[in-house]
Amino acid sequence: MKIIQQEDFNLAESLQENKELINTHLKKYLEARYPQVIWDAMGYTTLSDGKRIRPILALESARACGGNIENVIPTACAIEMIHAQSLIHDDLPCMDNDDYRRGKLTNHKVFGEAFAVLAGDALLSYAPQIVIQHTPKEFNRDTLLQILEELAIAAGPLGLVGGQVVDIDSENKEIDIPTFNYIHTHKTGELFKFALRSGALLSEATNTQLETLTEYGRLIGYAFQIADDILDIIGTKETLGKTPGKDNIAKKSTHPSLFGLSQSKEEVRQLCSKAQQILIDNKLDTPLLVGIAGSIALKVMN
Template sequence: MISADKTSAAASLSSLSEAQKGASPFDLRDYLNQRQELVESALDASIEVVYPEKIYEAMRYSLLAGGKRLRPILCLATCELAGGTLEMAVPTACALEMIHTMSLIHDDLPAMDNDDYRRGKLTNHKVFGEDIAILAGDGLLAYAFEYLAIHTRNVAPDRLLKVVARLGNAVAATGLVGGQVVDLDSEGASDISLATLNFIHTHKTGALLEASVVSGAELASADSDTLEKLTQYARNIGLAFQIVDDVLDITATCEELGKTAGKDLQAQKATYPSLWGIEESKRQAQQLVQGAKAALATFGDRALPLIAIADYITERKS
């Protein structure tokens, strides 16, 4: 199922490492552009269209629909921070994006959030039908674990097993699925507490972000202190990311978001702005980002990409 292009991917990895030597000051835009290019190339090579073509086309349609690729980039960044290489982290980075894409396909279904657009394109079920969209999500989820298990190189087996378990925990009822259930149950309720809202988003959004951050370091055999600090960073940026999402749902346009704006209000969902207001929500997000950056203080320049990404979360417009 893997396309050719391994030579091209290896060349991209090599040129990326060379381009970063001696780079100062840190340029987040350049960093994100290079990493996105690497991730896009690896994702494109990861799934080939074979019989039955419809399901592979549906999987590729959403997987290659663009986006910030924040989760795979975080995985790559923390692997390097912990002394690992891009090569050892790319399969896990791809797996994380496959899992994230599955969650978006399923989240957009009429039985869930019922959205027609994602990343500026028609959602999967609008193009392929609800039945194929469900199966495309299922296919991506299963393939994510197969892909990282088969294609990861130069990683200790016990570390790879921990990463597999971490990703499974992040997507199961202990993570994304559990958060989605409480989110659906909470629609239309007028008495949703901050504790419930935090539960929804630390599981529905935060769990996979945390897995993205920590798994990269896990691949590189990071020690427990490093993993603990990265976990704190990840939890803070995960919640900040969702707070900013809630604000953008109110303040941004459909063109800026690439999806339908105002969906939370339509669905009568509890959001951080509905509890705190927009300005306080922004302040809380900024406070979380400051805490995330503080957790990385001991890593010095190795943490520059993660620090810049934390700032980017509160400054983004989509």
């Protein structure tokens, strides 16, 4: 299958519009209060110039299911806070020890390690608070409880944290394919999958719609992580906004190290093509969802 490219759709413009919507609400939720230093540290990474791909997926999932995105914005912002928390902690000296993220100094380089740790902790606990306080009060409480449960699973030891733990524990080791797949599907994939599921759940999607968007999230989440592995090899500090080659320095097992660069690129292409096709087959092929899958593949195909 080929990657679908939509010449009549301006993907960059659509992503920017959605990013601005998310940023508007993130800024409101992260307005500085006492003690100011922690709010500054929380906002420093969360509001930095990232793609906002995860919250955008949540919004577009809702649109695909005919939902009201106002119901989804708090959860979408919570997802970005969880992602920002993971970046802050991932960059710490005890983990990846990186000095740059998104083209500027990492959180601990600006605020110190103690405040960086606390900023990550604060974002992790503040995210569900945002969902509870800002989702419209008339919204179905049972669905909201499901959202909170799935958010906790995606962010915690059964999701992102679990993947990160196995990733760290696998440094300087030869790992088997099931272990490798666990790292990728949990460290990155669970939050992608939750983003798609949250938009569908908050839009009262049908079972078929929910299953389709869940699978789409699984496919592009895995593709996104493989693409990240590839870009760590072929990218530059200027294009990545962070230090390239860190996986090799840490002797981490990545998709290219296990399967080779060429096969890794082909795997990304196949995963993204399959993601596009599953949307088309189930009539959920909004231009933005199709375009996001295509853009992940195109990042590494040149």
